[in-house]
Amino acid sequence: MFHFLIPRFIPHTTLQCPYVFSRLFNFRSFSVFSNHPSDNLTLSNLINSCDLSPETSLKLSTRLKLVNPDGPNAVIQLFRSYGFSDSQLSKLVKKRPFLLLSDAENTLLPKLEFLRSIGVSNIDFPKILTGNTSFLVANLEKNLIPRYEIVRSLVRDNKEVVSALKHGSWIFYNHSMVNDSVPNVEVLRKLGVPQRFVSLLVSYFPSVAFNKHSVFVEAVNSVIEMGFNPLKLNFVLALRVIVSMDKENWESKFKIYERWGWSRDICLLAFQKRPQCMLMSEKSINKTMKFLVKDAGLSPEVIAKSPAILSxxxxxxxxxxxxxxxxxxxxxxxxxxxxxxxxxxxxxxxxxxxxxxxxxxxxxxxxxxxxxxxxx
Missing domain, CATH: 1.10.150 (DNA polymerase; domain 1)
Structure with a gap:
C-alpha cells in the first residue's frame, strides 16, 4: 500500500548504514525523495537537526538497525504528504524521536486519515501534532475517537472541533480534562449561555472549558457575582479571564491601573465592558495609558468607558x-x-x-x- 511513499527503485542496501548511523547519524545513505527535487531530505540531516541527546541518539540508532530500513523513510514521507516542512519534521522528531520506528501504514496513517476526515488541513497538521505528539501514540479506537465524540458534542460542527485542537491539542490526550469539559459546559447551558458562546469558549479557549470542574464552577460564580449576563458574549470572555488568572495576578492588574488614576470601581467598570483589558501585560498597559493620558489628554474615566481603546x-x-x-x-x-x-x-x-x-x-x-x- 505504501508504494507511493518509498520509490521502488531505491535498493535496501543504500538505505542501510549502521556504522555511520551509530556515529551520531553522520551518514548520507538514508534518503527520502519527494515529488520536488528541491525538497529532497535525508534522514541523517533530519535527525542531526533535532539536536538529540547522545543517549537518545544511541538508543534510536540501535533500534533503527533492527527495523525494516524502509520504515523511517516511510514515516518521514508520510508526514511530508500531510504538510510537514523540513523544520516542522525536525521539531516533531525532536519531541518524539521514536516516531521514526512507527509503522507508517498501520499505526500512523489511520490517525492522520481520521484527523483529515474531521477537517484538519495540511496547514493545521504540523501545528496540532507538534503541539501534542501524544496523538501519534494514542489508540485511535479506544482514545482518540471517543474523545473526539465528547468534544464534538460540546460544539456545533467539526470546524469548531478542529479549532479547539489548534488552540489546545493536548485536550484530546488528557482524559481527565475531557471528562471535566462535559459538566463544565452543562453548567453554562443550565445558565442559558447561547450555544454560539459555548462554542467560542470550547474552540478558542479550550484551557478554560476543559479546566478542573471545581475551578470552573468557582469562576462561573465569580463572574455572576460581578454582574455579567450569561446571555451576553462578555460573560464567557470574563470567565476566560477569571479562569486564566490567579488571585495574585488579578490584584496586580488593579494596582497597575490604579497608578494611572483608576479606582477599583473604575477597574471593575472597565472589566465589565472589556474583560480582555485585564489580560494585557504590565508593559502594554503602561505604554498605552501613558499615551492616552499624557499625549492624548484623556481622563481615566473616559478611557474606562471605552476600554476597547486599550487593546x-x-x-x-x-x-x-x-x-x-x-x-x-x-x-x-x-x-x-x-x-x-x-x-x-x-x-x-x-x-x-x-x-x-x-x-x-x-x-x-x-x-x-x-x-x-x-x-x-
Missing part, C-alpha cells in the same frame, strides 16, 4: 490616528468634541474613508503624515 495597537493605530485628527482639528476641519473612541475603534478602511480621503484636497500631505507616524 488597539499603539504604534499602528492610536498614535497615527491621533496625529491625523489633531491636524484636522487644528485646521477646523473636524469638531473639537470628537470622541477618541469614534476614530480608534473603526477599521482602517473606514478611518481612511472618513478622516483622510475627504480632506486630501485641502491637506494633500495628510496621507503622508498619517503613514509617517504609522509603525510597520
Amino acid at each position: 488597539r495597537n499603539l504604534e499602528k493605530v492610536l498614535v497615527p490616528r491621533f496625529a491625523v485628527v489633531k491636524i484636522l482639528k487644528s485646521r477646523g476641519l473636524k469638531k473639537r468634541g470628537l470622541t477618541f473612541s469614534s476614530f480608534t475603534l473603526i477599521s482602517e478602511e473606514k478611518f481612511l474613508e472618513k478622516y483622510v480621503t475627504p480632506f486630501q484636497k485641502d491637506l494633500p500631505l495628510l496621507l503622508d503624515a498619517y503613514k509617517a507616524t504609522k509603525s510597520d
Whole structure:
C-alpha cells in the first residue's frame, strides 16, 4: 500500500548504514525523495537537526538497525504528504524521536486519515501534532475517537472541533480534562449561555472549558457575582479571564491601573465592558495609558468607558490616528468634541474613508503624515 511513499527503485542496501548511523547519524545513505527535487531530505540531516541527546541518539540508532530500513523513510514521507516542512519534521522528531520506528501504514496513517476526515488541513497538521505528539501514540479506537465524540458534542460542527485542537491539542490526550469539559459546559447551558458562546469558549479557549470542574464552577460564580449576563458574549470572555488568572495576578492588574488614576470601581467598570483589558501585560498597559493620558489628554474615566481603546495597537493605530485628527482639528476641519473612541475603534478602511480621503484636497500631505507616524 505504501508504494507511493518509498520509490521502488531505491535498493535496501543504500538505505542501510549502521556504522555511520551509530556515529551520531553522520551518514548520507538514508534518503527520502519527494515529488520536488528541491525538497529532497535525508534522514541523517533530519535527525542531526533535532539536536538529540547522545543517549537518545544511541538508543534510536540501535533500534533503527533492527527495523525494516524502509520504515523511517516511510514515516518521514508520510508526514511530508500531510504538510510537514523540513523544520516542522525536525521539531516533531525532536519531541518524539521514536516516531521514526512507527509503522507508517498501520499505526500512523489511520490517525492522520481520521484527523483529515474531521477537517484538519495540511496547514493545521504540523501545528496540532507538534503541539501534542501524544496523538501519534494514542489508540485511535479506544482514545482518540471517543474523545473526539465528547468534544464534538460540546460544539456545533467539526470546524469548531478542529479549532479547539489548534488552540489546545493536548485536550484530546488528557482524559481527565475531557471528562471535566462535559459538566463544565452543562453548567453554562443550565445558565442559558447561547450555544454560539459555548462554542467560542470550547474552540478558542479550550484551557478554560476543559479546566478542573471545581475551578470552573468557582469562576462561573465569580463572574455572576460581578454582574455579567450569561446571555451576553462578555460573560464567557470574563470567565476566560477569571479562569486564566490567579488571585495574585488579578490584584496586580488593579494596582497597575490604579497608578494611572483608576479606582477599583473604575477597574471593575472597565472589566465589565472589556474583560480582555485585564489580560494585557504590565508593559502594554503602561505604554498605552501613558499615551492616552499624557499625549492624548484623556481622563481615566473616559478611557474606562471605552476600554476597547486599550487593546488597539499603539504604534499602528492610536498614535497615527491621533496625529491625523489633531491636524484636522487644528485646521477646523473636524469638531473639537470628537470622541477618541469614534476614530480608534473603526477599521482602517473606514478611518481612511472618513478622516483622510475627504480632506486630501485641502491637506494633500495628510496621507503622508498619517503613514509617517504609522509603525510597520
